[in-house]
Amino acid sequence: GEDVEQSLFLSVREGDSSVINCTYTDSSSTYLYWYKQEPGAGLQLLTYIFSNMDMKQDQRLTVLLNKKDKHLSLRIADTQTGDSAIYFCAESTGGESAGNNRKLIWGLGTSLAVNP
């Protein structure tokens, strides 16, 4: 079935790089997303990558997609205490032709703790 898996916790030192990993199962995924949820706040889209791309960079964020292994990662360079949050990976399933059967499947989230 459709599934997205992430490790639940990650702890890094301020200034180091963080790498959050995600694996998914649907080979017809068209978009893969990273969302951030800060304490007491709603989810915010950080970045997304289309399935025909291998890499996307946006300032401190780098997304790598290995479509063969169905593996997605989010790298945060120079991690700051303000980056402490839960990071969710999500895939859109069903492909472009699936119409209303498309939906987002979410991982459980990785809680990132940044230590000063």
Next chain:
Amino acid sequence: EAGVTQSPTHLIKTRGQQATLRCSPISGHTSVYWYQQALGLGLQFLLWYDEGEERNRGNFPPRFSGRQFPNYSSELNVNALELEDSALYLCASSFGGQVGYEQYFGPGTRLTVT
């Protein structure tokens, strides 16, 4: 520009009662999504409305239902509440369908069933 708003912020109900949660999307967005975020279960997709119609629903029983109004705001109804319905219910809106369009999330409604 106002973001997605949800009401109430907190809701406390007892088993067997009904709960109604409300969501107002960002102006111009036609799609509204409902998610349940229960402890340890991550985000579970509940319902997707677009242009007033239900487009898709997740693996939830029929006592979870909703609707979308002509102004694109939406209501989620949960009937015959059970203890395991206690969760944060998130609403999101987007400009069009799910794939490829960013979903903007509201702050959520915390439902507690006692």
